[in-house]
Amino acid sequence: MALKSNRRAFLKTSAVAAASAYATRLLPAATSATPRLAVKTPLQVFSYSAVTLHDGPMRQQFDQNHALFLALDEDRMLKVFRQVAGQSAPGEDMGGWYDLTGFDLVKGDFHGFVPGHSFGQYLSGLARAYAVTGSEPTRLKVNRLVKGYAATLDAQANFFDGYRLPAYTYDKISCGLIDAHEFAHDPMAMEVHEKLTRAVLRYLPEKALSRAEQRGRPHKDESYTWDESYTLPENFFLAYQRSGNVLYRELGIRFLEDDSYFGPLSKGVNVLPGEHAYSHLNAFSSAMQAYLHLGSETHLYAASNGFDMVEAQSYATGGWGPSEAFVEPGKGKLGESLTTTHASFETPCGAYGHFKIARYLLRATKQPRYGDSMERVLYNTILGAKPILADGTSFYYSDCATTGKKVYSHDKWPCCSGTFPQLAADYHISVFMRSDDGVYVNLFTPSTLRWQQGGAQCELRQETHYPNDGAVEIRIIASKPVEYTLHLRIPAWAGPHCRLAVNGKRIAAPVQAGTLAAIRRTWKTGERVELELDLPLRLEPVDAQHPNLVALMRGPLVLMAVADVQPSFTREELLRSRPASNGASDWLAVSTSGSTVIMRPYVSIQDENYSTYVQLKG
Numbered sequence: 332m333a334l335k336s337n338r339r340a341f342l343k344t345s346a347v348a349a350a351s352a353y354a355t356r357l358l359p360a361a362t363s364a365t366p367r368l369a370v371k372t373p374l375q376v377f378s379y380s381a382v383t384l385h386d387g388p389m390r391q392q393f394d395q396n397h398a399l400f401l402a403l404d405e406d407r408m409l410k411v412f413r414q415v416a417g418q419s420a421p422g423e424d425m426g427g428w429y430d431l432t433g434f435d436l437v438k439g440d441f442h443g444f445v446p447g448h449s450f451g452q453y454l455s456g457l458a459r460a461y462a463v464t465g466s467e468p469t470r471l472k473v474n475r476l477v478k479g480y481a482a483t484l485d486a487q488a489n490f491f492d493g494y495r496l497p498a499y500t501y502d503k504i505s506c507g508l509i510d511a512h513e514f515a516h517d518p519m520a521m522e523v524h525e526k527l528t529r530a531v532l533r534y535l536p537e538k539a540l541s542r543a544e545q546r547g548r549p550h551k552d553e554s555y556t557w558d559e560s561y562t563l564p565e566n567f568f569l570a571y572q573r574s575g576n577v578l579y580r581e582l583g584i585r586f587l588e589d590d591s592y593f594g595p596l597s598k599g600v601n602v603l604p605g606e607h608a609y610s611h612l613n614a615f616s617s618a619m620q621a622y623l624h625l626g627s628e629t630h631l632y633a634a635s636n637g638f639d640m641v642e643a644q645s646y647a648t649g650g651w652g653p654s655e656a657f658v659e660p661g662k663g664k665l666g667e668s669l670t671t672t673h674a675s676f677e678t679p680c681g682a683y684g685h686f687k688i689a690r691y692l693l694r695a696t697k698q699p700r701y702g703d704s705m706e707r708v709l710y711n712t713i714l715g716a717k718p719i720l721a722d723g724t725s726f727y728y729s730d731c732a733t734t735g736k737k738v739y740s741h742d743k744w745p746c747c748s749g750t751f752p753q754l755a756a757d758y759h760i761s762v763f764m765r766s767d768d769g770v771y772v773n774l775f776t777p778s779t780l781r782w783q784q785g786g787a788q789c790e791l792r793q794e795t796h797y798p799n800d801g802a803v804e805i806r807i808i809a810s811k812p813v814e815y816t817l818h819l820r821i822p823a824w825a826g827p828h829c830r831l832a833v834n835g836k837r838i839a840a841p842v843q844a845g846t847l848a849a850i851r852r853t854w855k856t857g858e859r860v861e862l863e864l865d866l867p868l869r870l871e872p873v874d875a876q877h878p879n880l881v882a883l884m885r886g887p888l889v890l891m892a893v894a895d896v897q898p899s900f901t902r903e904e905l906l907r908s909r910p911a912s913n914g915a916s917d918w919l920a921v922s923t924s925g926s927t928v929i930m931r932p933y934v935s936i937q938d939e940n941y942s943t944y945v946q947l948k949g
Contacts, residue, residue, distance in 0.1 A: 367572050369626035372694040374764040374771055377782060379462035379514065382759040385777035388714045388934055389758045395718045396752040397460040400453050401469055402721075405476060411447040412483035415490045427723050427743025434495075436554050441742045444554075447490070448500045449749030450480070451507030456752025458507070462514035463759050473515040477508065481523045488530035497534040498560040501527070503749065505566045513573055521574050528570075528578070536560055539588035542607065559610045561588040564617035568624045580624065586617075593618050593633040601640050604659040608652025609677050612641055613684040619691035631695060638688055642704060646731050647871045647882035647889050648933070648943065649685070649707035650676025653731075663876025668731075669944060675731035682713035683750035686757060693773065694764065699820040699847055702773040705761060706822070706887045709774070710798055715933035719748050726751075729933075731943040733897045737936060763791070768851070769815035775803045775862075787813040789854075798886045799916045799932075801829075801864035807854045816851040819862055824886060826865030834858055868906050870947075879947040883908060883920070883930055890918050890930035891941040898922040899946035923948050 384390040406422025411431050413420035424430050426442070429449065433442030454476050461469040483490070491497045505524060512520035538560075540548075545556035567583035570576070587593060592614065595602045603611060615637050621630040644658055644665055645651040654672045658664035668675065685708045693701035715737070717726040723743035730736060740747070763780045764771040770780065775797040781790050790808035797803055805817070821829065823845035831838045831848055842848055842862075850860065866886035873880045883890045883905055890908070892898050904921050908930055911917035918930040931941065 367575065368623055370623050370695075372623070373697045374694040374766055376690070376694070376760040377763055377765055377780065379459060379756065379759045380465065381780060381782055382762055383779045383781075384758060384762075385779070387777050389709075389755075389776055392714070392716075392718070392751075393460075393463070393755040393758060396456060396755045397464070397466075397469070399719055399721065400457055400752055401460075401466075401472060403453065405472070405479060408450055408453065408476065409479045409483065412450070412480060412490060415446075416483040416485065418483065425723065425744055427745065429723070429744040434554070436552050441745075444742075445496050445500055446494075448496070449503060449744060449746065450476075451500075451503035451505065452749030452753055454480075454507030455503075455510040456749075456756060458510040458514040458517075459753060459756035463756055470515050473511050474517055477511050477517045477520050477523060480504075481519060481526075484523065484527055484530070486526070486530055488527060488534070491531055491534040494534065495555055496558045497531065498536075498558045498563055501531045501535070502559065502563055502566055505570065509566060509570055509573060521570075524570060525574075525576065525578070528582070535563075539563065539586045539592075541588065541591050544591075557607070559607075559613075560586055561592060561614045562610055562617060565613075565620045568617075568620035571624065583617075583620065583624065587621055587630070588614065593621075593630055596633040596637045596640075597629045599636055601660065603637070603640055603644075603657040606657050608655050608657050609680045609684055611657070612637070612651075612681070612688060615688045616684070616691060619688065619695070622695065634688065635692060635696075638692060644874075646675065646873065646943065647884060648676065648711035648729065648731065649704060649709075650678070650681060650712050650729050650731065652676060652681065661875070663874055666873040666877030666880055669733050669873065669880065673730045673732045673735065674728040675735075676712055676729040677747065678712050678716050678726060678729045679747035679751040679754060682708050683754040683757070686754060686761060690757075690761060697766070697771075697847070699845065700823060702820045703822045703824070703845075703887070706774055706798075710887050711889045711933050713754065715936060716751070719751060723748060733944075734895065734940050734942055735891075736940055737938065762793075766816070766818065769817055771818040771820070771847075772805070773820055775864075784809075784815050785813045787811045789813060789815075791817075797864070798866070798888050801866045801886065803862040803864070805860040805862075807858040807860070808856050809854055812853050812855045814851070814853045816849050817854075817860065819848040819850075819860075821846050821848055822864070822887065824867070824869070824884070826867035828863075828865040830861075830863040832861045835861070868908060870902065870905065873944050880944045881905070881947055882944050883918075885918070888932045889943060891933060891936065891943050892920075892945050893929040893931050893936070893939050893941050895940045897942040897945060898924075898926075898928050899948045900928075901949045902947055905945070905947070 404422055407425050410420045410422050428444045430443040431446045434444045457473050508520045508524040511517040540560050550556050563586040564583040567579045571579035615634040618630040618634040621627050641651050653668035654674050689701040689705045712729045719725050724739050725745055725748040727740035727747050762774045762778050775795050779792045788810040792806040795803040825844040829842035831842050869884050870881040871884055872878045900922050908918045908920040911919050916932050916935050920928050920930050922928050
């Protein structure tokens with residue numbers, strides 16, 4: 332369904348009634364015979380194996396993560412669970428956040444912060460990697476990890492007794508087991524999942540608790556108030572969808588944070604300021620699962636409104652949440668953050684959550700702006716992240732500060748080490764999507780899609796140097812002529828000189844920014860579609876209160892100033908930037924001091940200092 336343009340006016344008069352009707356209409360089903368999905372979205376994802384990524388940074392990141400976690404010692408991954416179970420626990424400690432002991436909040440020592448916290452995410456990443464590659468060693472590793480974890484799980488889930496963040500870590504193990512079952516076809520994963528779920532309930536609250544509610548209850552120290560029970564419904568609903576066990580549907584409804592979060596958001600009330608950024612954006616995915624499984628438009632509105640609120644306080648890079656918190660809108664807080672923190676965006680976690688919710692909303696609405704949002708985060712944050720090292724050294728924050736730098740986190744195996752392999756696998760389900768009448772091209776990257784359409788075996792092959800170049804060529808292969816619609820996302824920033832052609836013949840209809848270009852015809856092998864996107868230079872201020880702190884944009888890319896001190900420019904000179912002749916993706920701009928400054932995309936930045944935003948003078 333497409334969201335109506337007047338939805339906010341509608342919500343002002345009907346949100347309370349809709350929420351009330353939802354509460355009475357959607358009581359837990361008595362049997363698993365109830366249809367598992369209430370909504371069929373206009374767009375659907377293809378399988379992981381349907382898409383092949385070709386040479387480029389997305390393929391490189393996927394290969395790096397797959398290789399790293401395939402080689403990671405299984406005894407080390409299982410060690411903390413075996414230690415608590417009183418079993419033999421060979422292998423070295425993982426280190427960092429993952430270990431059993433060492434956390435000291437007063438000293439700021441996060442060693443042993445949440446033992447075993449990312450095990451489920453590593454399992455999930457491997458299961459998704461198997462779905463992409465069909466690698467038998469990967470499938471066997473997933474099977475061994477599920478079996479090894481199952482051997483440590485007792486009927487009381489004693490691992491979570493006194494555990495700092497039980498919902499946080501359970502949610503990740505839940506995801507890993509669901510994905511092991513769904514993508515690696517593990518025969519015991521959902522049985523283990525149910526045993527874990529029934530046992531862990533004794534350590535979970537009676538409902539989703541906000542962080543304010545957690546602070547209002549007795550707790551050992553502040554760190555115990557950081558749990559994330561409000562993110563649980565997404566995986567509960569997915570477990571229901573994949574198993575048919577009504578227990579999970581009931582738990583999904585129970586842990587929807589409607590009172591203090593989704594309810595206000597559905598009415599357009601911004602309750603984000605001050606909240607932990609990644610986990611509260613991640614909770615939007617739970618709202619979307621409520622929409623898909625329960626037919627609750629209240630939750631669709633909550634997710635959509637919340638995403639709009641996040642975008643309204645995002646950097647030009649698409650990142651958000653300086654120092655991991657949402658800021659108060661309209662107060663210039665984003666601009667102020669450039670001089671107060673280097674922790675601008677929690678990159679692998681934030682990008683993973685951003686891709687998920689944007690993909691959900693794109694599927695539900697078919698609005699191309701969600702693809703625009705995905706690519707902005709893709710090219711200006713996560714594709715420039717340093718790779719995880721074998722010892723757990725991980726990239727954590729993108730730095731939009733006045734003078735920024737790429738650095739690793741000082742903590743090993745932090746949360747971002749878990750979301751990175753999941754996100755890299757998910758690139759494969761983000762490039763193309765399927766509609767009832769054909770295919771939607773969401774991201775422009777060298778890739779091949781293979782699928783069946785109208786009884787034909789079909790392929791689309793993308794060839795492009797995007798986003799450094801606006802030219803995209805799509806070649807058609809089909810086992811027989813077949814009719815379908817090819818939808819192409821035309822970004823909202825696109826200039827007026829875009830061009831679309833089929834087999835060299837230009838399409839007469841104008842190519843309009845912020846729309847879908849749809850071509851329906853009977854396609855035959857050898858045909859080609861040529862899209863030329865106009866990539867204008869433009870300036871984006873960090874916020875309305877700091878109009879002279881601007882980012883230089885070209886298409887989806889932020890061109891960052893390579894300099895030890897933030898440079899200044901006149902508006903005219905910055906917009907007269909020109910491509911460098913070094914064969915790279917650099918541009919050159921003349922500063923107010925008369926010096927020539929290299930303007931470089933984040934993907935190409937290594938260890939040099941840079942400024943995401945520069946000063947406008949004159």
